[in-house]
Amino acid sequence: MRPRQPVVFWIGFGLIVALLAVAPLVLPVFWRRLLTEILIWGLLAMSSDLLIGYTGMVSFGHSAFFGLGMYGAAAALLSSNPPNLWLALAAGLIAAAVVAAFVAYFSTRLRDIYFAITTLIFSQIFYVIIFTWTSVTGGENGITFDRPPLAIPGLFSQPFTATTLHWFVLAVVTGSYLILRRITQSPFGMVLQSIRENERRTRAVGYAVERYKIVSVMLSGLFAGLAGVLYALQNQFAAPDFVFFVVSGETVIYNVIGGIGTLVGPLAGAGFFLLLREGFSRLFTVKYLAPVGLGGLAGMSYLVPVGLIFIAMVIFLPQGLLGFARRWLNR
């Protein structure tokens, strides 16, 4: 009989959601947008956590799922008139699902390193296709499109404001978190974790490991695609850069920094990473550094110190920032 999640967790959860909901009303524009972005990347990181943290399969393919979700939504928004939100969601999810099906197939045939490299190659294949198929995808420059209104056909139609879009994103991300949490705590999720711990033993006990892996990849791909759709809605822009494998790599970084196998950890990791990015680009300028005698460091990308932190964490703190709370978060 599993102990029920303490009330503390739900109170904390409620508080955080409330804070995130109120935030756009008080924050200046820039930080509001950043917060929305953090949520979106956080969703991507959560989807990746399902594969890495719970099933134990490192994948660099999330940029492909994300990118296809993004382009799928873009395609729908450009072809429907007036642009339809639900069509965009559906198109994005379907596109991501198709890619996920491919990757899922490979996940059953390849293990570990070979799987990781193959997913990386996959992202690159899509990158190249999108980059060069200029007529359809706009190539290097990407495509822009209008944001659809929040609409239920026949009932009402209300264009998004920055605030209402934030709430929409928050709702989707929160909902996704709750669903993912439910999944990871279900018997299905338990099997995934035992696959991560010891695949051979899990198979020996009688579980059809392949099927679990396939479902895990599909789910992961769907939520990553969802993040891509949200990104498209937020920025009204789709570009091949997001399909480049480095995006997957950064996602994995959020996972590791935040704490794999915790779901919220990766979201926190995304937040940490993005805030550091902003912080560095503001502070690592001559204005602030010169007085301290570190003027020579100006212009250095945030990725250098963040990368070093990441490497240090992989070596010394592999369970990540929230890793210590993993048991508690997963009850």
Place this chain on the structure above:
Amino acid sequence: MGVSFAHFVIQTLNGIVSGMILALVASGLTLIFGIMDVVNFAHGEFLMLGAYVGVITLAATGSFWLALIAAAGVIAVFGALVYLTTLRPLLGRDPLTTILATFGISLVLQNYALWQFGPVARKIEEPFAGQFTLFYLDYPWYRLIIAGLAGAIIGALWLFLKFGTYGIWIRATTQDRVMAQAMGIPVPWVLTGVFAIGSAMAAASGVLFAPLVGVDHAMGVDWILRAFIVVVVGGMGNLGGSIAAAIFISLLDAYSSLWVSPSQSIIVSFVVLILTLLFRPTGLFAPTPK
């Protein structure tokens, strides 16, 4: 759009030239993987940093050869340091943590280079001017020379592994690390040494390749993807296989760019990789399954 015989021959030559450089890059990667099961994501960045060291040395001394040697030497030491500080503590852990760590190193090195050297590409002059006429083209001698040099370096590596005492140490450690220790072979140093050698080879290929393209912070990324494909298709840890695979993949690349644009021709290599993983995962050119 017919493909003439001239086109074909020129592309064959091009394919062999890039194939030899790719072989040099991939040999380092596969050597490292074979002995310590580490997939070095940052290998492309050692290539890139080697090219930059070459640029600096060339500017200071005017000698291409010194640049080549300096790049190999400096990056060998640098590689050893990176290994000792970040990879050695991770040996024996989940192999995927080394992928993450080397990915992190790759990011750090790329952005460090971007900050240190700026976004504008540098150029290294070809050390030999002069072309010969091949059909309708003036084909530069230099290209054939770098292919030869790359081949020479790989040949030297092969001889070293086959005959020297240290070569035996490396091969023994690759085959059975525990028994190598029991035979008095200082395995920790062998591992460091191999990582240094692999890095030096990447650096050398960076300098050799630099006159063909510009030297910039992102030049390693393309190579690492191709090198991964080669190492998998050739058989992880299989040196001869990697070399054969490198030439094979580069020729495929060169021929397919007769029909599609160069940036798309890499898809052909990707497809080969996927087919290999599906049907002969130990490698197309590997003699026996490991």
Place this chain on the structure above:
Amino acid sequence: MEPLLAVEDIHSYYGKSHILHGISIEVGRGEVVGLLGRNGVGKSTTLKAIAGLVHPNAGRVLFDGQPTIGLPAHRVARLGVGYVPEDRRIFPLLTVTENLRTGLDRHGVSKAKKEELLDKVYQFFPVLAERRRQPGGTLSGGEQQMLAIARAMMLEPKIMLLDEPTEGLMPRMVSQISEIIDVLHRDHVAVLLVEQNVPLTLSACQRIYIIEKGVVRHHAPAAELRVGDPIIHQYLGV
């Protein structure tokens, strides 16, 4: 006269399994000592601990007066410990000569000396001389066993740790192993022999330790024990 090898009360774990519960044994210079016991009692682990391939959690190992726990295995080998593991583990892709060279190519050994050692080994193992250019993996089981022993001898060790050398060998080869142990003894090389073959062990060794569940249960000169002895029957079931 202090012993060449002194293992004092070592404990070793494999994960949560407590394998060695305080083993203590001694081997004098040039002595041939046997470790008898059933499968899984910790005989191999003891040898690995002496060779430095396994680090005991407690206790001491003194070789030639020097504490060896915590030393990397390659240093222990260089001190003069030759290890021949249970499954031979010769380097499959190296030729016979190259296998021998892994032990032969050491600092401080002159070229002449290396030639001498190589010649000696090829004289003693003519089969290996015949196959010197063949990859180790193509040799038969018995030939691999000889190669594994010869390889360790290239280190000019003071002690040879032999882990079940007769396992899986034909009877004819078993007597060859006996001969090899004799030669080592004549060359004043100590031998620590782990075996399940009782007759061989009793005839080749001077002293016997009997091990059960990670501790020494009985210790006697080989002369006091016979095949079929009730003590042997009690601990080995034969």
